[in-house]
Amino acid sequence: MEVVARPALKYQALIDQQNLSIKCPDSSCAQVDMTVFRWVKADFSDGQSFLPNLIYDFNRGKPPRKNADEDFKCGMCALSFFDTLESAGENVEAIGGPEKIKRLLGYTHVAQGKIESTDGLASSIDEHGHLLFFEFVGVVLEPKFTVLSAL
């Protein structure tokens, strides 16, 4: 059987910087084809709508919200998606409303896109409809997403 090597991760260096003792991404992450939803800025042109949280926060001069958990640190090197538009909306309300998201996270809209198995590794979906996505090298997500509406 021919073994096809998995492409390298786009943010492997960032993961390495965390000095984690756990496997990141963990072995449950898989290549999938699915439609996902993400909070974004209305205009993708500034290149800030599809960045792992650690880089995104650094770019805007904000310290990360950390905790000591290594799974958490691993997750900071991935992108956040929601599995449905409803999940994306429910999380907006639960967290405190669109204004809160805009002020603290900087996102103003929700976008829909289709990720393919060649794009990266997706975690399982948690009880909030949230999943992590670790991009492969060379993948550009912006063209795959369309802004649906304001948060």
Place this chain on the structure above:
Amino acid sequence: MDQPAPYKHIYFPITGLHKLGDLLYYEGPILSWFKDDLQHNYLFYWIDYNQSSNRWLIWKVSDENIYYYLNGHVSLRDLILVEDKDFVFIVDIDDNLSFTKAFPLAIRHVRPELLPAEKSYYKLNMPPFAKALMDKYETSDNYYKILMKKQSIVFNISPTNINFARAVTTHDAGSFLSRLTRSLNGFIEESFWKKYRDIIQSGSDYNRFLNDAKAILAPRLFGLRFGSFEVLVGIDTVKKIDVADFTDWQHSVLPDYEKDVVDVDYNDTGQLQVIAEKYSDSAREKIYEPYIKIINNPHYNFTIKDKADKIVRAYRRVAKEKEDIVVPPKKERIDEMPKQKKFMNLVVEVTEGQDVTEINKKLLQSGLLFSEQLDEVHLHFDNVAAANARLRFKSPIRFTLSLVNNIYTAYVEDLSFYLENPDKGSLLRNLEAEIVALYKISRSSDDNDPIKMFFDAVVDSFEEIQ
């Protein structure tokens, strides 16, 4: 954050904090649940940041309120603002998880823009680390109240006159609750009847079970709010009686009431006609009349809200012609009808020669020997008068005066005629006039005419009055 580093200029007296998990998370924690060394709950809510630290709002929360929050009954905003504490903590935490600043702040001084929105309800799935609290709470006495609250309907009345802010008068609140109770009880009776009339054969059993069911399902208040006047009304779905399918029926009552009574556009003829066909006149009178009275009360506006405080139905006043489709026009009720008049035959002991108009209450009390209620009495005229004429009789003309359903009837057997009138005075005047008229006609009749023969026998004199 698990082991906050000491910092010399902070005031944060809570010790032994350990994290249960993140209740809200997006690319980092947003709302985290901690317990201290006394097992008190503390929530950390991310509210702000600067270049070196993230700022968190930290406050103590009861098990009960966390339960309410995680079940979607109270919003995160309410969880922060609930008046069970004097202050919250504001804490800045840096990149190394050290507390760089911590101070207490009166809750009223927290800037509004830092608080979550009004509708910050937790609609997400329950996190695994909350299971222990859920299990504990759902076996507690308070669970009954929580469960009922979950299944209740939120009714709100808000005064049309806002001169007194949004305060509803106690009179309006009282009549509102009374009418709502009548409507719901009417619905419960009707629903029980439809379900069990063929199942419970014995009338006494039916009444016993109905009374038991009504005692259990009596509408109850599971929440109140006084900004305007808002009540969460529910019915029990836990307690049972030993009747077939009771649980299923019990669970269906409030949703059915919501569907057939609450969620209705009372100005939509089509919807009202469906109701008119589905429910009998008496059922509609019990269920819908009080409900429409609530809607049409000019003192307040009536709305239905969901558990997230969103208005889901705002009723418009119901037009009379629409109301008449649902609520059958009222039949005259017994107590609204005029009192039935009757004749009374009294035997009273009086002094010889005493004027009967002097008979008073005292005399009746002391001298009444006999009384009898009568439908008719036999009376007579010694003379009659009409316009421009008077008849005097040597033998009185007798007639029978009866009173049925407040209608007087005078029957003169000898002259074979009768008259009716609801007014006794008018009847007697008309009777006299009719006798005089018959007499005049009889004067030109044949001698064999029975009327003429009768008058010839009884009339003493006739005189024209100028």
